[in-house]
Amino acid sequence: xxxxxxxxxxxxxxxxxxxxxxxxxxxxxxxxLAVTLKALADPARLRLLSxxxxxxxxxxxxxxxxxxxGLSQPTVSHHLKVLTEAGFLTRSKRxxxxxxxxxxxxxxxxxxxxxxx
Amino acid sequence: xxxxxxxxxxxxxxxxxxxxxxxxxxxxxxxxLAVTLKALADPARLRLLSxxxxxxxxxxxxxxxxxxxGLSQPTVSHHLKVLTEAGFLTRSKRxxxxxxxxxxxxxxxxxxxxxxx
Numbered sequence: 539x540x541x542x543x544x545x546x547x548x549x550x551x552x553x554x555x556x557x558x559x560x561x562x563x564x565x566x567x568x569x570x571l572a573v574t575l576k577a578l579a580d581p582a583r584l585r586l587l588s589x590x591x592x593x594x595x596x597x598x599x600x601x602x603x604x605x606x607x608g609l610s611q612p613t614v615s616h617h618l619k620v621l622t623e624a625g626f627l628t629r630s631k632r633x634x635x636x637x638x639x640x641x642x643x644x645x646x647x648x649x650x651x652x653x654x655x
Numbered sequence: 656x657x658x659x660x661x662x663x664x665x666x667x668x669x670x671x672x673x674x675x676x677x678x679x680x681x682x683x684x685x686x687x688l689a690v691t692l693k694a695l696a697d698p699a700r701l702r703l704l705s706x707x708x709x710x711x712x713x714x715x716x717x718x719x720x721x722x723x724x725g726l727s728q729p730t731v732s733h734h735l736k737v738l739t740e741a742g743f744l745t746r747s748k749r750x751x752x753x754x755x756x757x758x759x760x761x762x763x764x765x766x767x768x769x770x771x772x
Binding site: 558559560561562563564565568569571572573575576578579580581582583584585587588589591592596606640645646648649650652653 | 675676677678679680681682685686688689690692693695696697698699700701702704705706708709713723757762763765766767769770
């Protein structure tokens with residue numbers, strides 16, 4: 539099932555606020571962080587992100603992402619788009635294929651919001 | 656709007672797997688982590704968790720959680736239940752009121768899955 543998500547990017551979600559445990563997060567900041575977490579909160583997206591993140595140079599060709607996930611190419615592309623729009627991946631086209639690369643520090647920034655620095 | 660979520664607890668989500676960037680996460684582990692992240696990925700739940708987490712002793716009375724959030728008592732109770740079932744909060748009843756306390760290390764465990772240790 540493909541769900542539609544409103545997306546934001548990690549850096550705007552993180553620029554916003556102190557870690558959750560330090561002071562109460564405001565409504566606007568909570569909305570932004572929730573959108574970022576929703577982009578992560580899907581098994582297929584976690585698997586895709588994890589394959590890219592653990593690949594050499596933290597980059598992978600979309601051609602190598604479809605088989606391991608066991609979903610259709612359009613569904614995989616949708617999930618990659620959500621992760622890209624949320625600021626976790628960047629996309630570049632080289633020849634026939636698109637390549638996805640982990641955005642340095644994107645996961646660290648989200649992680650840093652959940653816990654005290 | 657109140658949504659229903661399938662919930663799991665943080666410790667079972669985290670016992671599961673190496674950080675996302677170290678090796679590709681498997682389907683079962685990804686499903687568990689997604690459920691945990693979904694429990695967090697809601698503005699009202701992030702605000703509630705943040706109020707509890709930043710309170711003295713990381714504990715708060717439900718009576719002090721309703722006004723700041725600006726939602727009805729049943730909706731607030733629903734969100735607190737989701738956070739409790741997901742393993743982020745524990746609930747205890749003292750006198751008339753229920754008190755919610757942050758589970759130590761629950762946020763750190765999720766955070767630790769997103770990044771390299």
